Amino acid sequence: MPQPEKQLNPGASPQEWFGNELRVRRKAELLSARALGKLAQVSDDMILMIEKGQYPSLQLEVARQLDRVLNTGGVFERAWPMAFDKADADKTRPDAENRSPRRAEGTVQVQAGRMLGRDEPSPRPGSHEPVYRRSFLQAGGLAALVPIDLVDAFTPPRFVLPDSVGVSTIEEVREVATVISGLDNKLGGGGMVSNVASPAMQWAAGLLEVRCPEHLRPDLFAAVARLGIVVGASAFDAYHHAYATDAFAFAADCAEEAREWHLRAKSYSFLARQAVWIGQPDDGLTYAEKGLVRSDRITPTEQAMLHTARARAFGKMGNVRDCLAAVGQADEAFAQARPDEDPPWMAYYDEAQHNGDTAHGLFDLVIEKGQDPGRAARRFDTAVRGHSNDYKRSRAISRTKLASLIMATGDPRQAAAIGHKALDEAGRLTSRRAADDLRQLGAFANKHPRVQEAAALRERIAATVSA
Template sequence: MPQKPKPLDDSESMAHWFGKDLRNWRRVRGMSASALGEKVHLSGSSIEKIEKGDRSCNSVLAQQLDDTLDAGGALIRLWRRVEEDADKQRAEADNSSAAASVDGTGEQAAGMLGLDQLSFLNRSLTPVERRALLAAGGLAALNPASFADLIPQIVQTQLPSVVRPEDIEQVRVAAKTHAGWDNLYGGGGIVRASSIGQFIWAKSLLDIRCPPDHEADLFTAVGHLATVMGASAFDAYEHGDATRLLEFGTWCAERADNWHLRARALSWRARHAIWCGSPDMGLTHADNGLVRADRLTPREQSVLHNARARAWAKMRNRQETLAAIGRSDEVFGRAKDGEDAAWMAYYDHAQHHGDTGHAAFDITLLADQPPKLAIARLQTAINGHTDAFVRSRAMSGTKLATLTMAIGDPQEAVSIAHRALNEVGQLRSKRAVTDVQDLARASTKYARRPGVAELRERIRATVQV
């Protein structure tokens, strides 16, 4: 009797995460390790070793595996994270011996300057805690007590003795400011670095005395900040941090009994899961967000239906994708000014068409849907986005250029692409970079045409493809 395959632990490293996703995609496609290995000129045992993290992969092999399993780029994107994580570890190892404190003792300086992005969130976690935090839906593991040993003492000394309304307002302002920067510049660079201290301080408020009348407001404010930061971490491809922050935001929403924040956090968890190659999990998050939809505003419902559309599109289900887009249109049409929380202000006519346009884009390329719907929606989004939403406008522009290139109009695609690249170059968004890399691949068959050749050279210079 064959032995049951050993469960894979995707919390050990990014390579293990890649391996587990590889096994999941292989099973979804109904392929044995030997059958997959034959397609990419490896033995079945070599495939199994990659899945277990015992054998190295590379970008070329990751591309072959993605193509063979028809993973829609999910494995390629995840392999980039494996490479980035390896580069980061090598850099840290190289710098560790040179790190010195201000007083020259050789000890690394404490405080925010000694923190590497949000890595402080993972330093003291056991493997069990890491798995709980990385698993979708592990809300019980996100009790504030599990973060207690991660809060730098320097922040604790700045906390009030009791939470006041003005403290909660500071958290709200921090979330609003961070969201604005994120929309304008993307999730990397100064946007990501500046948010770390804000989150530590805000999270610390949950551990001090708070009058019962302010508790719900406090959990809502902290949960909103966590959700904004989770979305930003997603944009920067810090996927482990994104997972934990978005789960923590959901936990705060449930503690506050705030269905609106819960819907927002779950919509981002859905989008993140879909991007990371788990559309079924994304669909589950979106459906979970729509539980008691009668308590949500039309815009909130629309955002969750958009996530459902993206999930169904990645699963190549044309009928369900179009149905979800139609449902989103229907509920969005009932939206009224003044009924939403302030954080929903971004979701206007342009954003609605951009989000549904991205789902239509996916189903056009993955399931042979006519391009008219996607083109119209993406163009409406591009025309409607203001300069406060540069990233959204740039990503819709890149998608439209890619689609136009794919359907055989390279001259028009080049014109659209140059406008998008003008804005992509201003961003620190790895999602935007991935979209540009997809555009580069779509342009390959026209690479010898002068206009396309110039575009490809500009892409290389802009995002270092």
């Protein structure tokens, strides 16, 4: 039998008032939680948690979306500061002391996005809220779009910049992005790669304040957006999450200014993946859905990439039906892929990458919901066999997840053999994501104390990866 709805007391707390108001207005529109979630680009679980007063860190952008969908005239946006006080929440976050001081609201000039109107990425817990605000700074008589906090974060006063930007400078930005991306895929985002990526980002962001001919400005913003994605991906892999979020959001802003739909989709894909990884699948789903806005403007490969992000979010939520549906949508889009139509930076998303990414969503369903492991195992195996040496990190991660899947559901001896191969490769990477996956494999191996092969693998993982 379905469970009765929780009875709310609107006077008990601002959050319960907010939740009760949402429930009343949703029902007045004859919408289910699932239907409202789709319209607002969030999950039905999130809608229900808000209605119960059990979602303490609601983003302002979600409140605005609810206002738009339910035509409230701004009720939820006005109630948001009372019900979800981010200033208090920031004080409890581990990284609150490390963040830049918030600038006065009066100094911020907010501009509407050029592609979709006001469409800034929604800030996540642990990220810089002001980074999503736009400010047009006068530079040599030209307006340069720069998110405020990133001016300080990426362009210290001592950094030397050219007097003007031309075609050759823009090409340098593109080449740097390609080099860092290659190093990141082979070695991981830590160590030397991180040391290269950060100064490159400082330099490229600073170029947006340098004089540039008007006809070259879209190309400059697109090149910087691409570099922002690459540097964000490197920081994500090294677990520098606040910096990664800033870089991805910066890239999304630059892509908007350049009217570059492909880079916009890629920025939101990474924001979605990172959100899922750090345990915020609702936010991940929202980012993926935003990336799919005007999907007719992006290629089938990019659509597959974003549906895969949706699948990973649903998988992390334990939502079997929607995860499987998203995997199906990803497969359908990928079947229509035409590599010659894709931007150059999408070349990585081949059959191996697609299978590995979709398998991650299915993996969570196997471990948490007892679903058939065969589908995920086959996809991981395809990924392992398909990844070249240029994508050692992806190959190592897929092999590790395959070993974990078999260790948890099948023959531990077979899993141990695969796990040792994964260690041979992952042990040489500076990827904290790969290291965490190895720790998970060790935890699964620990459940087979009497199997010598599993015990040996666990010991080797412990010796290779610091606790």
